Amino acid sequence: MFLSSYVNGVDKKGRVSVPAAFRSELATHSRAQVVVYAAPDDKYLYAWGYDDFLQFAEKIKKMPAMSPQRQRLARTLLAAARPLGFDDNGRIMLPENFIKHADISGKAIFAGQGDYFTIWQPENYEAKQEADLEHYEDDLAALSGLWEELGG
Template identity: 40%
Template sequence: MALFLSTFVNRIDKKGRTSVPATFRSALASGVFQGIVAYRSFTGPCIEGCGMDFMERLSDGAQNFDAFSPEQDSLASLIFADARQLAWDPEGRISLPEDILAHAGITDAVAFVGKGQTFQIWEPEAYKAVEADIRARALAQRPTLALRPKIPAGG
């Protein structure tokens, strides 16, 4: 499973091309698809990104909904119908479609923001504001994170 860490700011050219951070490409190198999957976030003005393996896990999880239920239909429309497979070129760049760029307000730079098993792509100044808000809330609320027990090798 890919793991995306850190935040990287890269330029974007007039054709919507930007370099995917080398560590993100490395995390995805063993996947069946040599690129990223991206879709418009429904929780903020950004782009959600992941590998095909994560999308397959999402698809498996969607089977927990009743077939043709409103929840299953909404999930399919918001994620799967909107998702784009963006292969990287020999220089490690992807081309982000115009509608996705417009959703995130991206024009000349992008911030790749690691979120563990997924990542987001933001307009850098917009992300700075969101990050400041997240940090302020975290300082006030002091959230905790439970760690899963480590499974022994071969177990």
């Protein structure tokens, strides 16, 4: 499970250390890779462990062969995703287009989201957090609703 968040440096080669805690989580997968793709709706990146992303992909592959919906999902998720391997020091190399998409320069924040994590330009992340606060009460209420439904 990906928990808590970490800020790491991005060097001029585009390399960045994935937090050790996340790395050991990723190591449990059949390939020690992280699959990254640009969030279609905002300036950040999604990052999944290999096996979890594969499950995602399998669902898409099970959709009707050439249906428009399947094709759209394949474009936004499969074609946009990149499996990134680690160098000996636990770094990945963020491709140019990802760095651009997320406005990253110098530093990046890795934010655990449970079964995946996201990568942001730190200032953008802080702004997003601030905005989240306004929904906090409502979101919490929704959560407790769910809680009761599930008999928790």
